[in-house]
Amino acid sequence: MNIVEPTAIQSEVISVLLSANTDLVGQAQTGTGKTAAFGLPLLQRIDSNQKVIQGLILCPTRELGLQIAKQLFRFTKYTDKIFTEAVYGGAPIEGQINALRRPTHIIVATPGRLIDLIKRKALDLSNVKTVILDEADEMLSMGFKEELDEILTQVSRVENKWLFSATMPEGIKRIIKHHMSPNAVRVEISGRNVVNKKIKHEFLICEENEKLQILLQFLKGEYDNRGIIFCKTKVAAQTLAKQLIAKNIPADAIHGDLLQKDRTKVMRAFKNEKLQFLVATDIAARGIDIEGLAFVVHYQLPDKEEYYTHRSGRTARAGKEGRSLALVNSKELKSIRYFQKALHIGFSQIRPRR
Template identity: 75%
Template sequence: MENFKELGVSKNFLKGLSDMNIVKPTEIQSRVIPILLGGDTDLVGQAQTGTGKTAAFGLPMLHRINTHHKVVQGLILCPTRELGQQIAKQLFKFTKFSEKIFTEAVYGGAPIDKQIAALRRPTHIVVATPGRLVDLVKRKAIDLSHVSTVVLDEADEMLSMGFKKELDQILSFTSMAQNKWLFSATMPQGIKQIVNKHLKSNAHRVEVSGRNVVNKNIEHKFLICDEKEKLNILLQFLSSQSDNRGLIFCKTKVAAQTLAKQLIARNIPADGLHGDLLQKERDKVMRAFKNGSLRMIVATDIAARGIDVEGLSYVVHYQLPDKEEYYTHRSGRTARAGKDGLSLSLVTSKELKSIRYFQKALNISFKQIRQTK
């Protein structure tokens, strides 16, 4: 399929997509949208972050909303506040030229009273983190009895964050929903249990191969150096980037904290994003990054979930990830909306085998760059 019209997307949403410069469907969109527009169904989609899942499930959900019916009809569950806000923002943009469809994002770490007040307004779709949604249901602040479509986005991430009990509860609350769509990068045993317990046995299954998920507009480079040389090489790279913005990834909280402090000490407009931050501290970092007062964020893989900032020029792997899906998640933060991007890995000679592994597993080519003395 070459365009969204051929996939069956209505003309009002086509205008919204065109306005966002989204013209050619990704593989997950091409394969999933016709199934979900074809009638009530359950679906399991296996795809990494950055493959276009929000449009893959968001557009079919929007088609199902009856705008004259002022009740919650669609529910999207996701692991983090940032991802929830990002999904809600995307749905808003898709509906720019359609009848008004109201979406509300609710999540932990924010005053629940304000969210309860917001839900008193007409709301068609709720995007929620699992813990906060269970709290709202217990307080009778949200009515899920009219929900016809439930989406679990990044289901494996919700599981790894300890939300298995809440997911089972929510899917029990919405057991009458005609459509249950689950998306996950990996399929651990806990996800299989959720699928077997809550989705129909004839649910459609769509898997986007890991070999096809890395954005073709990303240039992958690596530089070999000793561990003690990494900071100076990073500083050289950052000075070459002038006002460009990007993300720098570390594997651990301690490494991310240390590197952020080292950059700040050199008057570089950077900050850290890791699991030890309070929500208000995290929000402060993200606000500064989005308004341009920070040029870069040093992040761990989990802390970076849901970050969606336009115009990121590069991603630096200061420490290589252990898993290929993390390499995909990291790299996918750049080269959004048809733009080009750079994914640079700083590796020791011992880590070369990881570069060769990612190259083969993800079907991408790496270019080696040399140190400048």
């Protein structure tokens, strides 16, 4: 897969997770290579001859779940067959129940759907030896606290609990205290290792009422290049997508209010290059991994630096270069300065074409 040099999180945790049963708390932003960091040690622990669920990965969104399952599949191309099943809300549960009747070694699940499947006795977690929480802070912010407590209580006797989170709010600290060993190994990867060096960070100062016109100019100048435009809210993403479509720009939006079938339809069109541009919210973009995206535009700046990292990381994948352009008003310049300092990156200012 052309993975040659381990990332910082991979260097820190893979050897720990391979060497012994342990609980581990890893603090690292999205886009730092966490899937391989926990995925490779998990796969190493699976006995492919036992046709039972041995690993459980919990994550916040369908897209991230499918992305993790796809990566695990790629990692096992040259090994004994290890079967992973992704289960998530918003899709018919019957199809997932049928899929789980096949031999399954690893489940990747959103918390709500996993609880539904447990209630229907559609899966057996009694042989699970490793539980992983990926993007734990996002699961909490999406309101999955009770589900996480319930699931972790059910699998309290597992040999390994590995939790990964970009931030450590009080809710995450409580989960660690109640459900994990006090001797859990702790690994923190600082922001300076996070942002891909091949991304060129730019900002353009404009008033709110100029943003749409400047974005249209920028997109027209991108010719065949493809990219994602980020908004902070569902309403803003919906509105912007409608404005772009009205100007005959090949774009559509992905956000939390979309029905699953509509979300799948938009993502399929973007992957198949029927859409050139995708308008997205931060949560909806979790787990989107499409190679060859030339740029991201921050139509609205994010509140947190890890969101900036995650958004920017959609471009410059697989060794390619990319651009991250923020459209900001003069008041937001302090946010640019903050991101510059916190993430150890340089921004260059570009001027709008007049």
